[in-house]
Amino acid sequence: MNDLLRQAESWQGLSNMTYEWLATQYGTAWYHAHVHSTAWEGVFGRIIINGPASQNYDEDLGKLLISDWTHYTAQETYPVVEQNGPQGIANGLLNGKNIWYDGQNKGACPLNGSIPAGGCFFKRDPTPLPDMVGERYKAIVERGKSYRIRLVNTALNDNCEFLVEGHSITVIAIDLVPIKPYVPATNSVKIYMANATGDGPFWINATVLTGCSWIHNIGTIQGILYYGNDTDEIPVNQELPGSVPRDNSCFDEPLGHVFHNCSAQINQNFYEIPEGQEWAYMLINNTVTGKASVEHHIHLHDHDFYILAQGMGQLEQSMINLENPARRDTALLLGHAGYLLIAWKANSPGLWLMHCHLAFHSAMVFDLQILERREEFNRTANLTECNRVCYELASPPGAWDHWNQRQSEAFAGV
Numbered sequence: 001m002n003d004l005l006r007q008a009e010s011w012q013g014l015s016n017m018t019y020e021w022l023a024t025q026y027g028t029a030w031y032h033a034h035v036h037s038t039a040w041e042g043v044f045g046r047i048i049i050n051g052p053a054s055q056n057y058d059e060d061l062g063k064l065l066i067s068d069w070t071h072y073t074a075q076e077t078y079p080v081v082e083q084n085g086p087q088g089i090a091n092g093l094l095n096g097k098n099i100w101y102d103g104q105n106k107g108a109c110p111l112n113g114s115i116p117a118g119g120c121f122f123k124r125d126p127t128p129l130p131d132m133v134g135e136r137y138k139a140i141v142e143r144g145k146s147y148r149i150r151l152v153n154t155a156l157n158d159n160c161e162f163l164v165e166g167h168s169i170t171v172i173a174i175d176l177v178p179i180k181p182y183v184p185a186t187n188s189v190k191i192y193m194a195n196a197t198g199d200g201p202f203w204i205n206a207t208v209l210t211g212c213s214w215i216h217n218i219g220t221i222q223g224i225l226y227y228g229n230d231t232d233e234i235p236v237n238q239e240l241p242g243s244v245p246r247d248n249s250c251f252d253e254p255l256g257h258v259f260h261n262c263s264a265q266i267n268q269n270f271y272e273i274p275e276g277q278e279w280a281y282m283l284i285n286n287t288v289t290g291k292a293s294v295e296h297h298i299h300l301h302d303h304d305f306y307i308l309a310q311g312m313g314q315l316e317q318s319m320i321n322l323e324n325p326a327r328r329d330t331a332l333l334l335g336h337a338g339y340l341l342i343a344w345k346a347n348s349p350g351l352w353l354m355h356c357h358l359a360f361h362s363a364m365v366f367d368l369q370i371l372e373r374r375e376e377f378n379r380t381a382n383l384t385e386c387n388r389v390c391y392e393l394a395s396p397p398g399a400w401d402h403w404n405q406r407q408s409e410a411f412a413g414v
Contacts, residue, residue: 025176026051028063028150037074040156040359048150054172055181058145064137066162066206067093068155068215070122074359076111077122081360084115086294088214089158090123092206092221094137099220101132107216121216137223138230139204148172156359158215159295160206164225165235166198175329177304201226201235272371273346280346280370281308283315286338293336296366297357304329305344315339330357349377 032044046063068089070077080087087109091098109120141147151162163169172181204223208215215221224235273280284298306325309315312334320341333340333356355367371377 023049025049027173027176027178028152029176030065030152030154032154036363037078037156037359039154040074044154046152049176052178053148054178055170056146057148059141059147061139061141061147061149063095063150063152065093065095066151066153066155066160066221067096068158068208069093069098070156071108072111072122074156077109078360078363080109080111080115080122082364086157086214086360087115087119088121088216089156089208090121090216092155092158092160092208092215094204094206094221094223097135097137097223099132099134099136119214123216137204139223139225140230141225141227143227159209160221161209163203163205163207165203165205166200167202167225175304175327177327199227201231201233203235269365269367270369270371272374275373275375277346279343280372281341281343284333284340284342286333286336289336295335295338296333296361297330298333298340298342298354299330299357300342300344300354300370301352302348302350303344303352305331305342307331307340308343309339309341310334311339312337313339315341346372349373349380351377 026049029047029049030044031047032039046065048063069091071090077087088107091100107116107121108123109115139149153160168183170181170183171179173179202225204225206221208221226233286293286296288294304327306327308322308325309320310331311319331340331342350372352370352372353367354370355362
């Protein structure tokens with residue numbers, strides 16, 4: 001599933017590719033291009049696989065994609081990040097929508113030249129604008145009904161906390177994994193939305209967590225929830241009952257909510273799981289220090305993995321959870337001294353990619369190739385299809401060499 005569209009990149013000469021797969025899981029996912037930062041140029045989309053839910057609801061509002069937004073293309077900003085480290089994002093979008101004020105035009109990053117000591121934001125220099133441009137995402141609901149909304153963070157670099165003001169929310173699934181429903185203290189990625197008191201309208205907030213992200217104005221990724229009709233009215237700020245001061249640190253959801261011996265020391269970007277080994281175990285330590293010591297979203301293709309331990313500091317044997325651990329396809333490796341211990345069943349013949357899902361990190365080759373069940377993979381690989389794709393990539397003769405030669409080193413990314 002995770003590799004559904006991996007090789008369907010728009011290489012020169014490749015005409016089409018049709019994918020068929022057995023949907024053994026159900027829930028919400030997304031597909032995206034996998035060459036450098038092309039996904040964050042817009043080459044991505046939504047996938048919903050229908051199936052049962054772990055809590056009843058009346059209507060499905062569909063997917064809500066949370067994106068950050070730079071005024072330059074991702075490939076334009078890449079050299080700045082490569083040379084100077086991460087900089088701030090201009091804005092964020094909900095299903096591709098948001099507004100922008102002229103007053104936000106300050107602190108722009110120069111794409112050529114030195115970066116200010118305090119950093120900058122990937123947005124255009126000041127330009128004459130109306131008071132406001134763009135439009136907000138809006139959702140219309142009916143009083144007395146409950147709604148499911150499917151959140152997907154497609155951001156290039158930002159982690160967000162999700163909140164519908166005046167409403168309680170219940171998490172019913174994470175990734176393609178159904179879970180025992182629970183009401184979070186903060187937020188999660190797929191929610192069941194209950195009814196509110198009052199007539200609204202209500203803010204829909206995706207608030208950037210400044211502990212590991214940086215945006216021009218933290219409170220500007222907003223949509224509006226209306227009861228009955230879109231009145232164009234702007235909400236009055238509210239707080240959830242029993243709310244606590246915002247915690248801007250970056251952690252996964254507490255592992256206790258998410259229900260349903262390391263293989264080797266790895267010093268290169270390739271590891272083969274020995275034949276006959278039923279389970280693979282991997283301990284990832286974040287030993288980077290200084291400004292580069294940041295969080296990483298560890299993602300494994302074609303598998304769900306179990307999170308056996310996750311935290312900061314020294315991992316002790318007593319911290320490892322082998323009883324009904326959380327199952328995910330992506331998990332957070334914390335900053336300096338962070339650790340992540342994961343396990344997965346080595347039952348899928350193929351060559352699978354593990355990488356950080358932050359755009360520039362994967363483009364800078366933060367990745368590991370994992371070969372699983374080599375002999376079975378050799379027997380079952382569809383070489384006819386591989387040869388067809390290779391033929392199209394090489395047509396006309398020399399096309400592949402020409403394409404490869406004119407790419408920058410940045411395209412070594414995954």
